[in-house]
Amino acid sequence: MRVLILLLIFALPAAAAPATRRDVDILAPDGIALKATYFAAVRPGPAVLLMHMCITTRTSWEPVAQQLSAAGISALTIDNRGFGESGGPRFDPDAPEVQRHLNQLAYTRLQDGDNDEAVELFKLNIEAYSTSANAQDSLADGYAARGQNDLALAAEQKCLDLLPADRMNDQFKAALRQAAEQKIATLKAKSSGPAPSAKSGSSVQRLARKLSQVSPQAVDHLPPNGAIARG
Numbered sequence: 001m002r003v004l005i006l007l008l009i010f011a012l013p014a015a016a017a018p019a020t021r022r023d024v025d026i027l028a029p030d031g032i033a034l035k036a037t038y039f040a041a042v043r044p045g046p047a048v049l050l051m052h053m054c055i056t057t058r059t060s061w062e063p064v065a066q067q068l069s070a071a072g073i074s075a076l077t078i079d080n081r082g083f084g085e086s087g088g089p090r091f092d093p094d095a096p097e098v099q100r101h102l103n104q105l106a107y108t109r110l111q112d113g114d115n116d117e118a119v120e121l122f123k124l125n126i127e128a129y130s131t132s133a134n135a136q137d138s139l140a141d142g143y144a145a146r147g148q149n150d151l152a153l154a155a156e157q158k159c160l161d162l163l164p165a166d167r168m169n170d171q172f173k174a175a176l177r178q179a180a181e182q183k184i185a186t187l188k189a190k191s192s193g194p195a196p197s198a199k200s201g202s203s204v205q206r207l208a209r210k211l212s213q214v215s216p217q218a219v220d221h222l223p224p225n226g227a228i229a230r231g
Helices: 002-016 058-070 096-111 115-128 133-145 149-165 170-192 198-214 216-221
Strands: 020-027 033-040 047-051 074-078
Touching: 033 058, 047 058, 058 074, 096 115, 096 133, 115 133, 133 149, 133 170, 149 170
Parallel strands: 047 074
Antiparallel strands: 020 033, 033 074
């Protein structure tokens, strides 16, 4: 009985202070009107934003929003773009502009010198668009900025592998193929390193002369063409 009385006492303020509900319009930067409902708490305090699932609308959160408001937490429920009373088209994860926006964000980080975050954003794009040749080419740029030439080379090669089946237009495909092939050539040149200089060749020759003075037979065990073998 005592527990029941205590529960009733704590419940009375909530019952005496019903949620104040108000529908509001939110204008997106591109001019699309989004519909929302604001559940204001009686006193100033924390607030939460409640986003609905893909197949529902903001009304699915109404019971929760009312309880939060009664408990002193203001809540805003909103219809996603293209859902409920909100305007505009629904979000399409396969739309090319989604991939492009994420790519642009990654390149912005790259230009700011934040190579690690740029690479993570490029990887995120690949997770979302695993068949995109352009996403692989962008990841290669991120790896190259970090000096990871082997990973950059692998990503560029993956770009070429995905290119034939990619849905981009033929003009962009041709430009991307040319850029990827040029990057691959540059990366392979860096990996192979500079050709042995005349100075290093003369050092091998000096070593051979010294060995011949100690033991003529030792010269026969030198690698051909003056190359130094490594185990």
